[in-house]
Amino acid sequence: MTRPRILIVEDEADIRRFVRLALEREEMTVFEASTAAQARIDAGTRRPDLLIVDLGLPDYDGKTLIREVRTWSAAPTLVLSARDHEEEKVSALDAGADDYLVKPFGVPELLARVRAQLRRSSLLSAAGQASSTVRFGKVEVNLATHETWRDSEPVHLTPIEFRLLSALIRGRGKVLTHKQLLNEVWGSGYADRPHYLRIYMSHLRQKLEDDPIQPKHLMTELQVGYRIAGI
Amino acid sequence: MLKTLVRPLLWTTLCCIVTTIAAGFLLKIFDLSNVVMLFLINVVFISLTFGRTAGIWACILGVGCFDFFFVPPQFFFAVSDVQYIFTFLLMVIVALVTSELAVKLRREVRFAKASADRATALARVASDLSGAVTIDQIEAVCRETLAPLFTATAVLLTPDRSDQLGGAGDTAGLDLSAAQRAYDRPPRSGGLLTPDAASGVLYLPLAGPMATRGVLALRLQPPQTAIDRDDRVLLDACCASIALALERIHFADVAQETQIRVEGERLRNALLAAVSHDLRTPLTAIRGLADTLANPGGLSADEQMLMAGSIRSQSEELQRLIGNLLDAARLQGDGVFLRREWHALGEIVGIALERSRPAIGPREVRIDLSDDVPLIEIDSVLFDRVLENILNNAAKYTEPTATIFIRSVVADGDIEIRIEDNGTRFPLTETDVLFEPFTRGPHESTIHGVGLGLFLCRRIVEAHGGVLRAFPRRPNGACFEIRLPRGEPPQIEREGETAA
Missing domain, CATH: 3.40.50.2300 (Response regulator)
Known part of the structure; x- marks a missing residue:
């Protein structure tokens, strides 16, 4: 290399x-x-x-x-x-x-x-194109079929939760700002409503993280946005 | 005008008719010369009640009736006896004198009543003003108490810092340059009081003992060309009261500003002293370690690693101190600017925990956040500093085996966040002193750091409209309690729970 x-x-x-x-x-x-x-x-x-x-x-x-x-x-x-x-x-x-x-x-x-x-x-x-299955920690996500598993157990995500998760996965390694995420998941009309993001992030953490308060993968960047870690 | 003249005259005529009829009856018992007294009393009574014109009318009517009905030859106006001429004359004189006296008396009564009214009005203005502690309240007194006294509308104009007048109320239709002239060059008192020709508004300078404090713009309704002497006296007295009230507020403000400045000065001095100590300590260590590393002869590789590690941890300490100082400076400045947004409490707690992880080390942390607290409206950066400082503090004053508890509940519409520990090294007494800037616990010699942290925490929590308290925990340890008003969380549109 x-x-x-x-x-x-x-x-x-x-x-x-x-x-x-x-x-x-x-x-x-x-x-x-x-x-x-x-x-x-x-x-x-x-x-x-x-x-x-x-x-x-x-x-x-x-x-x-x-x-x-x-x-x-x-x-x-x-x-x-x-x-x-x-x-x-x-x-x-x-x-x-x-x-x-x-x-x-x-x-x-x-x-x-x-x-x-x-x-x-x-x-x-x-x-060129990432594979459709992504793993982080105990979680496995299939971006093509919209299916999610944790510890091989299927996890039920709402459409918005899944859109948010896949936006984070697509931007892996990057910090995604509130504006970028709101735009991508909810549309441009929601740019001034970061609390939507916070509520749905906490839902995702409840469903996917071992300790939602101290997450290992769905990380907060204070005043900036979110990133996904450990992929 | 006509009515005020006609009505007394009608009454007078009626009284004369009644008197004549009464005299007709009395004449059967009394002598004519005695009965004439009845007419005299009628004249006195009418004069007293209705004034001079009515008195003279009563006199003429009385004499006429007396002559026509009673004096022989009866039912003729001819007078045979000369002594009745004298009686008529006497009656006319009595009528004139009485009515003159009555008029004078009535005028005095009216005058006394007007004076009393003015005194009451002045007392009311003065007492209302004495309760006023802001310029807005004085403006309200001018508008609601003073203006009605003169059937006028009043606007209080007060100068700004550059001595330019401006009104708290409605200044439309006022000639501010005329007001400014009155303010800059107040006319000598006792001078002629005439409304501004163009706008019909009186501009009265409010001269206090020390300086002119403003201008009262008075628009008389209906528009008048001048104000009478008695009203003028009352108006001057009111203006003097307003000026005094304005001056009182001015000096109260000055005193408060001075106190704030003194307080700021005291803080700055304490800060400088603390900074020179607490910033120099890590700086000295960093410099000494760097100098030693620059000439590493005789040092083992392990020792060099340790020194580099010390430089790193000392600079981290410096960074934390500078962060606190910058936030403190930001909060001390005029007007704290908070970037409040609706945040998930769990997220903020998570961040603070992650950042204080090096300080917390092996201590166990137990978290129990109520599900009732989905969102709180905070400035996340500043609030994170509060939690970080309290957690660092908890770590600093506890043994490595201690446990730290983080709890949140909703109580009485407030959100309560408690950070507790079961350590034994925390100073249990004088918990309020902890929040003074640059206070430290008794372990000052071994644990360092500007005592700015907790002071800063309190300032930040207070800026959020909340309360931060610290108290000892039973049987041992300390408890920090943050209470924040819950506010009105924004509505979240629920999405249908359909499978993805």
Whole structure:
């Protein structure tokens, strides 16, 4: 397998340095850009497999960069953001980013996210289409027949519950924002009703998780959205 | 006008007829010179009751009747005896003097009554104003108590911070620039009081002892060109009362602002002291460890790993402190802005537990959330901080073998969330002091962290309209209780339970 190519867009040299060291140790090729303008050029010439983009860039908005790159590249994008930029984070995800890390973050966390994104994109490009049966933990879902089993026992899901579950599965490895999920499951008229999402997520957890309060698979991203883990 | 003149004259005529008939009967017993007294009394009575014009009319009628019916030659107006001329003259003089006195008396009575009315009105305005603690209440007194006294509508105009007048009430139809002129250059008191020519509105500056506090716009109904002297006195007195009330509120506000500033200053100082201690500790450790790692001669690989681990945990501690400080700063600022949404309590508890997992370590956590609490309206980020801080606290002050309980129930329309532990290290007394910023339990020397956490929790819960209490748990441990109003959860459209 060829070495994955990663582009880091971050204006702080020390952060670039430790991210680079950590990724190079994982046999990845790393390119650095300190401004959005440079990143735009590098994204075109270096053809990275994954982008790590800081939202607080000096020249222009990281969001704009993500939206631009998204128009011609399917490479997964990992966003770095500070805690007080919650709305920025959500709009970056809506603009096409796949996941985010909140500063300060640790190296193990960073590596886990990068690996997950690379795995997902290679899976998607290799298989072309994912198989219709998906397993996570004790749960098995058949996306074609709309059947769900837990511990080999069939589980009864309502149509909306199943639509929500399959939206999460389709976006595996990604953080799906409230807006994206509401749009996909209920339609555009429900964008301002995140409580629907919360109620149905709790139903899904009751039916599929061992401990609904401390879920292992149907994970909450506070103020952002949800993700499915462990597939 | 005609009616007010005709009615007394009709009454007077009637009285004269009655007197004449009565005199006719009395004449059979008494002398004529005595009977004339009856007519005199009639004149005095009429003058007192109906005033001068009626008095003179009574006099003329009385003399006429007396002459016509009783003085010989009877049924003729001719007077034979000269002494009756004297009687007529006397009656006219008595009528005039009496009516003059009566009129004067009546005027004085009316005047005294008007003064009493004004005094009562002023007292009512003053007492209403004394109860007013906001400008809106003063405005209401002007509109409801003062304006009716002058059959007018009143609008109170008060200056904003840049000394520009604005009205709390309906300012339509008012000439604000004329009001501003009256406010900026109040006319000398006692000056002529004339309504604004264009709008027909009186602009009365409200001069308090220290400064002009506003302008009262008074629109007289029906429009008048001027206001009379007595009303003017009352109006001036009312304006002075309003100005005093406004000044009182102004200084109360100033005092409150000062107190808030002093309180803020005290907090800031305490914060600086705490920050310099609690932030420097991890920073010193990080710096020392990094310096040591930079020159690792003589250190084993294990030791180097341990040091790197310490740097990591110290920076995590720093991150937590900074998070609390940022939230505290956000909550101390003017107006807490909450991003309230309807959240599932279980989800928030789950997140807080996951985040406090490193601190909780081996302690057992038992969760019992009521199914009656499907959704609560909270700012999830801030509320998560509350739960995290309380859980961290519970972990900090308990042995690793302790158990932490998280329960929720619905009580009296409130949602009650209790986080309890059965540890023995929690300070049991003075639980309210815990919520003061920068207070720590007795284990200060061994457990560190700015005592900002619980203070922050209380501020956040209060910003949600709730209450946070802490009390000792029997037989040992501590209990933190969050009470939140339940609110009106949004309706969820139910979907048909058909199989997928």
